[in-house]
Amino acid sequence: MDTVFIRELAVDTVIGVYDWERAVRQTLLLDLDMGWDNRPAAAGDNLQHALDYAAVSARIASFMDGQQFQLIETAAEEIAALVRTEFGVPWLRLRLCKPGAVAAAKDVGVLIERGERP
Numbered sequence: 001m002d003t004v005f006i007r008e009l010a011v012d013t014v015i016g017v018y019d020w021e022r023a024v025r026q027t028l029l030l031d032l033d034m035g036w037d038n039r040p041a042a043a044g045d046n047l048q049h050a051l052d053y054a055a056v057s058a059r060i061a062s063f064m065d066g067q068q069f070q071l072i073e074t075a076a077e078e079i080a081a082l083v084r085t086e087f088g089v090p091w092l093r094l095r096l097c098k099p100g101a102v103a104a105a106k107d108v109g110v111l112i113e114r115g116e117r118p
């Protein structure tokens with residue numbers, strides 16, 4: 001199984017458990033590794049057989065634009081389900097970061113793996 005990946009995708013959304021967070025938009029950063037067989041796309045040099053990272057990125061950004069999750073755990077779970085269902089991704093690893101959430105930390109977030117890696 002090959003991988004198609006996205007690094008540091010910035011998505012703006014309403015996210016957080018505190019009152020002030022319900023009234024602002026914040027930026028999350030997302031790293032995504034997606035299992036995919038890249039050989040058919042390479043053999044035909046054809047995007048139609050590829051997992052289109054641009055389409056995945058745009059869909060995630062559009063989805064998160066309209067959400068108001070409290071926890072990044074929930075956001076990560078929903079993004080993972082969307083990518084697996086809509087793009088037919090059998091396995092993924094998603095790292096969702098909320099930079100600045102803890103002033104003394106460089107970064108905080110969650111890392112999840114969903115699906116089976118063939």
Ligand SMILES: Nc1nc2c(c(=O)[nH]1)N=C([C@H](O)[C@@H](O)CO)CN2
Pocket residue numbers: 015016017018021070071072073098100101102
């Ligand atoms: N495991 C988590 N811990 C915390 C979250 C979260 O989403 N998952 N969120 C917050 C607050 O919203 C925080 O980001 C505000 O700075 C606290 N802990």
